[in-house]
Amino acid sequence: MKGISPMKHxxxxxxxxxHKAGLESGEKIVRIGCGAGFATDRIxxxxxxxxxxxxxxxxxxxxxxxTLAHSYLARQQNPAAGFNPTLERRIAAVLPGCHENGTRILxxxxxxxxxxxxxxxxxLARKLGIHGLTIAVxxxxxxTSTLRPEMRLLESGELLSTISxxxxxxxxxxxxxxxxxxLETGADIVITGRVADPSLVVAPLVHAFGWARDxxxxxxxxxxxxxxxxxxxQVTGGYFxxxxxxxxxxxxxxxxxxxxxxxxxSAVITKLPQxxxxxxPLTVREQMLYEVHDPGAYxxxxxxxxxxxxxxxxxxxxxxxxxxxxxxxxxxxxKATIGFDGGFLAETEISYAGPGAxxxxxxxxxxxxxxxxxxxxxxxxxRYDFIGLNALHGTAGISGPEPLDIRLRAAMRSTDQDMCRTxxxxxxxxxxxxxxxxxxxxxxxxxxITTQSVLIDRSLIKPVIKVIEA
Amino acid sequence: xxxxxxxxEIASARAGDKGNISNIAVWAYAAQDYPAIKAALTAQRVKxxxxxxxxxxxxxxxxxxxxxxxxxxxxGLEGGVNxxxxxxxxxxxxxxxxxxxxxxx
Numbered sequence: 001m002k003g004i005s006p007m008k009h010x011x012x013x014x015x016x017x018x019h020k021a022g023l024e025s026g027e028k029i030v031r032i033g034c035g036a037g038f039a040t041d042r043i044x045x046x047x048x049x050x051x052x053x054x055x056x057x058x059x060x061x062x063x064x065x066x067t068l069a070h071s072y073l074a075r076q077q078n079p080a081a082g083f084n085p086t087l088e089r090r091i092a093a094v095l096p097g098c099h100e101n102g103t104r105i106l107x108x109x110x111x112x113x114x115x116x117x118x119x120x121x122x123x124l125a126r127k128l129g130i131h132g133l134t135i136a137v138x139x140x141x142x143x144t145s146t147l148r149p150e151m152r153l154l155e156s157g158e159l160l161s162t163i164s165x166x167x168x169x170x171x172x173x174x175x176x177x178x179x180x181x182x183l184e185t186g187a188d189i190v191i192t193g194r195v196a197d198p199s200l201v202v203a204p205l206v207h208a209f210g211w212a213r214d215x216x217x218x219x220x221x222x223x224x225x226x227x228x229x230x231x232x233x234q235v236t237g238g239y240f241x242x243x244x245x246x247x248x249x250x251x252x253x254x255x256x257x258x259x260x261x262x263x264x265x266s267a268v269i270t271k272l273p274q275x276x277x278x279x280x281p282l283t284v285r286e287q288m289l290y291e292v293h294d295p296g297a298y299x300x301x302x303x304x305x306x307x308x309x310x311x312x313x314x315x316x317x318x319x320x321x322x323x324x325x326x327x328x329x330x331x332x333x334x335k336a337t338i339g340f341d342g343g344f345l346a347e348t349e350i351s352y353a354g355p356g357a358x359x360x361x362x363x364x365x366x367x368x369x370x371x372x373x374x375x376x377x378x379x380x381x382x383r384y385d386f387i388g389l390n391a392l393h394g395t396a397g398i399s400g401p402e403p404l405d406i407r408l409r410a411a412m413r414s415t416d417q418d419m420c421r422t423x424x425x426x427x428x429x430x431x432x433x434x435x436x437x438x439x440x441x442x443x444x445x446x447x448x449i450t451t452q453s454v455l456i457d458r459s460l461i462k463p464v465i466k467v468i469e470a
Numbered sequence: 471x472x473x474x475x476x477x478x479e480i481a482s483a484r485a486g487d488k489g490n491i492s493n494i495a496v497w498a499y500a501a502q503d504y505p506a507i508k509a510a511l512t513a514q515r516v517k518x519x520x521x522x523x524x525x526x527x528x529x530x531x532x533x534x535x536x537x538x539x540x541x542x543x544x545x546g547l548e549g550g551v552n553x554x555x556x557x558x559x560x561x562x563x564x565x566x567x568x569x570x571x572x573x574x575x
Contacts, residue, residue: 060562066551155489239484239562246482282482282497289495291486293542295531308533342552383555392558395548396523396567411555450552451489 010146016362030208032201032225033258035094036060037232039067039084039109042313043093045233045256045275050097052272053258058098060090060107061230068194069339069449070080071112072169077444082113083120083191091121091189092128099130099188106179106200110191112169114139115466116424122470124394136187138178140463141194143336143456154453156334165340168449170454172336175301177213178463185467191355194337196300198226209263220327221265224310227298228269228287229320232256235269235287237277251277265438266323268315272418279318288312301334303327333455342450343415348443352435353405360435361386361406367434368410368426376422378412385409407440413448420445474572481507483565490550491542492524492561494568500539503575508532508539510573515540519571523548523564541568 024308033055035046039062049058062084075082084090087109110117118137120405125133147170149161155276180203192200202222205211211218211319228235233254241248242446255275261267269279288307292298298305306326313321352360365384385391387407390399412423424443431441477483480503485494487500496511498504513528526545532542547561550552558564 002535084509242478244480245478281472282499285497285538286482286484286495287542289486289493289533289538290484290491291488292495292540293488293491293493293529293531295540310536312536381555385557387557392556392563393567395556396520398570411559413553413555453489469537 014438028209028263030057030205030261031055031258032057032059032204032229032261034059034061034229034232034256036062036090037230038062038064040086041232043086045091045254047097048091048272048275049256049258050094050101050103053103055103055258056208058094058103058105059200060105060109061110061200062107063110063194064311065337066339066449067449068111068171068337069169069451072339073447075112080113083111083117084109086118088120088124090099092124095125095128095130099133104187104204105189106204107190108192108195108197108200110137110193112193114191114193118466118468121189121191122468127468131470133189134185134187135189135191135468135470136172136182136185137191137466137468138182138190138195138463139466140178140461141174141192142169143172143461144170144459146456147338147454148241151454154455156452160338160454163340163452165342165450168341169337169339170336172461173335173461174299174334174461175199175330176206178202178465180207181463182465183207185465186462187467196302197230198223198300199302201226202228202302205261214329216303216327216329218265218327219330220305221323221325223298223300223303223305223327224288224307224322225259225261225267225323227292229257229259231287231290233277234290235283236271236279237283238281240286246282248276248278265325268319268321271318279320281312281314281320283439284312284320284322286314289343299331301330303330305337332458334458334461336454336456337451338454339449339451342448343413343446344417344420345411345413345448346420346423346443346445347409348424348447349407349409349410349441350427350430350434350438351405351407351440352438354437357404357406358386358389358402360437361408363435364430364438367430371426372423376419376426378422380412380414380416380419382410383414385411407441417445472574474574476569477507477511477571478569478572480573480575481569483568485561485563485565487547487550487560490547491544491551492546492564493540493542494565495538495540496568501537504534504537506575507573511539511568511571513541515571516543516568520567
């Protein structure tokens with residue numbers, strides 16, 4: 001660990017970009033790819049991007065709302081843990097290609113322990129024989145010491161003091177600013193904890209193009225690109241196929257996305273040749289509103305982005321140009337997610353098949369229900385589903401014809417681990433004590449995290465950049 | 471002459487979650503079908519179709535130029551990932567609830 005090292009990459013120039021795409025026209029193009037859209041995403045498509053993408057930047061997003069709290073629990077068990085368990089495997093796979101091609105890596109997979117992740121990656125680089133690597137770590141998202149009982153929870157409207165459950169983690173969504181600062185150190189790899197997902201793209205774009213920090217329209221455009229890329233293949237044909245309606249070629253080897261970004265914030269969203277999947281106006285439209293509420297005000301720490309006038313145009317097969325995203329001044333406060341100990345989630349299942357399967361599954365449910373309620377005096381709500389009939393849409397009042405093969409599922413949330421165990425044991429007992437022909441019992445009890453949000457003043461958040469030389 | 475079709479025949483949809491709020495964006499395959507979808511698939515229609523699961527307010531955002539409607543369904547995820555006992559606690563499959571609806575075109 002050292003202090004801030006001299007800048008290897010000047011702020012206004014991205015040397016890597018200059019000899020890549022866009023050279024012919026003289027226009028500077030920044031190429032940025034997404035190698036992961038969730039914590040345990042595939043690794044092979046990212047390796048392909050690293051090797052063949054001629055990328056300036058490759059980023060990995062891996063922090064869903066609850067992921068981070070689970071990471072803090074892991075860090076409590078082991079002070080050297082708390083970052084994404086796949087991170088070392090992931091970086092080991094892409095580092096040779098990235099190093100060879102001058103591609104800088106950004107990731108929020110530092111999770112609950114970005115500094116430990118940085119040291120682990122430094123050790124890894126040395127082991128791979130890659131020397132002179134600079135790793136910058138962004139911390140300061142952890143706000144547990146900043147929480148005050150009088151803070152109001154966004155979802156419930158209640159005061160923080162009214163929540164009796166144990167707080168496991170509390171993290172503010174940092175924006176592009178500290179990531180830009182990390183890039184300005186010349187770092188080859190930037191590792192963060194909680195940052196807003198699109199900021200992993202906005203930061204390198206601001207860094208590469210020298211966009212002003214209050215150029216809201218460009219920040220809005222960068223946020224759109226980040227939003228389109230951040231779920232990896234969800235913009236290249238993943239979460240999309242509906243055979244006969246939306247067919248996707250070679251889905252098994254769906255390519256992960258990259259954007260070729262122009263200085264004005266417009267971009268071509270594409271994927272590598274000879275990969276599966278597709279990039280079409282519809283894959284881009286679908287992903288543009290994924291997890292978005294008001295398309296006129298998509299709030300991040302960097303900007304209030306406006307997607308309402310976005311133009312989406314197919315310029316060639318698998319090459320979709322997006323332009324026209326706008327932005328307005330960024331929110332005054334930052335959102336923070338607080339993770340609470342949510343007890344346990346117990347789930348257990350048994351299957352019945354052949355003639356009368358449905359009747360036998362109903363009988364199994366009746367036996368389980370009777371024993372949990374009247375023998376074990378279980379006070380917790382148990383949900384029973386018939387998988388194959390209407391498990392997912394049953395609550396919506398939808399049911400289908402009787403299937404050949406039915407799976408009874410029981411699910412319960414509780415702080416009482418013993419009662420969770422009882423539910424699993426009662427299901428297992430149906431092997432021998434339930435209706436005829438019951439098979440395939442599986443059950444698990446998992447610790448559960450619940451989350452709420454608070455807004456916090458920017459002035460209370462002090463990001464810290466640390467530089468590690470490998 | 472108008473006819474009734476399943477929404478799936480003329481539109482695609484994608485569902486996402488934030489807490490206990492589901493958002494489902496519906497996109498017309500063909501621009502000429504968008505006005506009919508916009509007329510038929512009101513927020514009220516969606517609410518009325520699935521009152522047992524979509525319990526809160528539904529806001530509809532319209533992207534006319536791109537042929538899309540974004541439904542933001544409050545209290546629409548049986549508690550969401552935090553609390554739901556639904557196997558699909560994110561409501562990823564809820565896009566197909568909407569695609570199963572009949573619309574007149």
